[in-house]
Amino acid sequence: MKLDNGIAFRPETGAEAWIGLLAARGIDYLFANGGTDFAPLAEAFAKGSAQHWKMPQPVIVPHENLGVAMAHGFTMLTGRAQAMMVHVGVGTANAINGLINAARMQIPILFTAGRTPLTESGAVFGARNNYIHWAQEHFDQAAMLREFVKWDYELRHPEQVGAALDRALAIATSEPQGPVYLTLPREILAAAIAGAPAGERPLLVSATPPAVDPDSLEKVAKLLAAAQRPLLITANAGRTAQASAALAALAKQFAIPVIHYRPRYFALSSEHPMHAGWEPHALLKDADLVLVVDCDVPWLISQANPKPEARVVHIGPDPLFARYPMRSFRTDVALTGLVAPTLARLLERALAHAPGEATLAARRGEVTKRNEAARRQARSGIGSLPPALTAKYASACLNTLQDADTILVNEYPLVLEEMVVCEPCRYFASAPAGGLGWGLGAALGAKLAAPQKTVICAVGDGAYMFGNPTPAHFVSESMKLPVLFVVFNNARWAAVHRSTLGMYPKGAAAQAEVPPFAVLEPSPRFEHVIEASGGYGVQVSEPGELKPALERALRVVREEKRQALVNVRLEASYTKTS
């Protein structure tokens, strides 16, 4: 086989074939956290470098959870799956939090791990030669993460390298997408292969995405045309620019208010006339048709539900979220299909049954007016300085830093009412699984995918510490990935105490001077952590100093190409944000 840089590629071992084929299959990066299982790969990389093979670029990530978040961040921007390799079972264990997030976000990742050498005697090359090789063996290494990968397998023979890789990638990238897990035993990686392992073309490709059933679509089109108070709720529909455009066209034509509920992407511009904010429960009670578009949790059943005569339609590649053990939101129609083509066809078919344009125009005017008024009321902006730093004011300040080339990565502190984001694929938030420690890595992965963009990462002080800050700042420096990190630091896990207050509003914990299990004092001087990796850090506690501090930090990122961190000392507050 010839690599596409024209160089002949004649791998001699399983490991050599593996890395050559990764590159041949379009994998740019191998996020890596190594151990004794990596020896054949390390040897293959060194040989490949000397012989100018085309290979994925290794990215050394000193914590596995950070590496998975980086792979996630890269793929959420590009749509292209990347690979990761970790050290046997222990490395796998460290990565599971990130893999749960990726699984629930349907992000494909080729996640691999070594296996402790299988053989003991030393007769086979690569056999056990270190005391850890006994204790590190698992009966079933994949068991610990099988629930959160679409497929797992162990390479049993070097001849399988091509087939296993192609099958892994085909499954990961078929809808609904998700991570897969392949284990690579050391003796198999080190073993000689006879002949070429696989060709330039993959043996198999991903399955076509699910196409919507025309009869069910027609039924929904009629429901939409007849609806007087339709409502659309989404969390993930902004995953692609095409899906955003299709949703915007449908919402505008049929005058459908769109709620982004706990959004992981923005499907509509925040200024779109149909953008109806962030809370579904008020509108839900009046709606006669609810379109739930790629949204695992469209409302909280304990808070509000559609009225009995309303119809509820779920739309997405997996509208029942079959991998969730329990999820029983009312469903009259579950339309399986990718968001972009399904909504485009729904618009086309619904137009055939639509009420007169005058009716729609009247509703459009009404919904637009209501949404604009709500937006105005919810926004405070930076006009007046608050007496103490609030998350809302900090969000408003951060909002002023953006331009059309800014990527926002939000591990949840941003108050969305303050954000103006008009372009698709510019806002990314953490997975509904809520595995904290995603933001720093996702932001670095985004920067790796889009080096020309400005990446701003907003995290709480808790999320920052979960995010493995020392490894994250190390990767930023080593890979030249300058990101602006803004830490919304209230010196606590406010969400933890908010939950206690929610269950026991008048209980003992509500009266306690120090909320149990929630306070992180003394708060670390996070601005010093980034300095250890050549970054610029500053702490701000005066409201008037925040905007200039953010602007200065952004200049460091843009002009000096250095990472920067603003440690924003917020007042303690347990108010729920969007």
Ligand SMILES: Cc1ncc(C[n+]2csc(CCOP(=O)(O)OP(=O)(O)O)c2C)c(N)n1
């Ligand atoms: C891995 C993990 N551990 C624990 C939690 C539970 N948890 C949810 S929110 C939260 C607090 C996060 O703190 P911070 O980022 O400072 O945000 P704040 O709540 O203060 O706004 C915690 C601990 C989680 N989601 N993920």
Ligand SMILES: [Mg+2]
């Ligand atoms: Mg906090």
